[in-house]
Amino acid sequence: MSTLPDKTVERLSQYRRNLLICDAKGKEHIFSHEIANIHHITPVQVRRDIMLIGYTGTLRKGYNVKELVELIGQILDKPEGQNVAIVGAGNLGRALIKYFVNRRKNLQIVAAFDIHPEKIGTSLVGVEVYPLDQLKQIVKEKNICIGIICVPVNEAVPVTALLVDAKIKGILNYTPRPVNVPENVYLEENDMVTSLEKVAYFAKNKN
């Protein structure tokens, strides 16, 4: 499968999460307009996304929930799983760990890193905190391919360098400092300050 559009990938992730809830409720089939309502998009968008992954529903019954979840899994997940590291064991790091622990078999947070000596060796919801200078070694040992940066803003750049040096394949940067990565690393920036300023701008124009 050639790589899917950015936005489609995001939506598939969201669809799956709600499909799992539907499945847990015993719902066997779902229509495109039901999915659309949950996510505030159009049914056409949903059908288009599903078309792109090559699934096909049945007329008048819609999509089989279990089958669709299964297929989205085949698209999004790596069969052997992917291990994730949190860099920065502050409030945000802890929030992320709590969110993810025991949620997804195929995407597990297996290590946290921090620079503060008093945090080293402690465990956050079962995830051990290692010193930053062991990052490269632990990444290799634990076969980690994704890093989430949630350190204070000034450390974003050096931490990125560490992750790149450790041969990480994907980085999710939660600091407001834009960072640089080479071609062979996927980078996603998620800047909370910008998100809030954006909401503020558009809220300003609401009656």
Add this chain to the structure above:
Amino acid sequence: MSTLPDKTVERLSQYRRNLLICDAKGKEHIFSHEIANIHHITPVQVRRDIMLIGYTGTLRKGYNVKELVELIGQILDKPEGQNVAIVGAGNLGRALIKYFVNRRKNLQIVAAFDIHPEKIGTSLVGVEVYPLDQLKQIVKEKNICIGIICVPVNEAVPVTALLVDAKIKGILNYTPRPVNVPENVYLEENDMVTSLEKVAYFAKNKN
């Protein structure tokens, strides 16, 4: 000024943050390609954004840093400021408060809300925690127009209803549950699970 494109607003917010750093370093002028390098975009994009807000630089010197910061402020900020509430005083709420406190004069977090009795009345970095059932009243008293949702996922929907009822104008939702708002409220969803799954998908395809 008619409302700017979504993406332009995001970039202006980011430009400003780095321009302030430049200003603090005493840099008076900056070229479009310098801004572009910092943010990993093209100089053309930068010039286009700046064109959209009607600023004009000087040939061979570039843009005046102070003037540009000032103008972006006029575009993005509300002169009388905007007050923000955090709903959910967990790890993520604390992370956000720490991020924002004393950062921006025009965008201040003035209250936090939580459902757990033991948190009520405590103060996080100077921001007091109120019980959830006082939300409407406090929002009115403190003239809050933006709410950031960082409660556990199951409470996202009822909390949104509370915020809408309290006549909030903008909502930033950090839970993975999509929520519904009426026309006159701006909603931004920022789902960490999706962000991570997206990174995982694209990282999978890196060599």
Add this chain to the structure above:
DNA sequence: TCTCCTTTGTTAATTAACAAACAAAGTTAA
């Protein structure tokens, strides 16, 4: 049986976002 209705799957059109191209203007240097 036949018509209408619902819902999918797909193509076509539109819109939004980004990038390329280049004229204009002023600076430097020969």
Add this chain to the structure above:
DNA sequence: TTAACTTTGTTTGTTAATTAACAAAGGAGA
């Protein structure tokens, strides 16, 4: 003085994303 260079501002083209449009299929109900 004049030619080359730099950098902005704007137009035009291109790519990506969304929306609109509609054929096909297969019930439901008259």
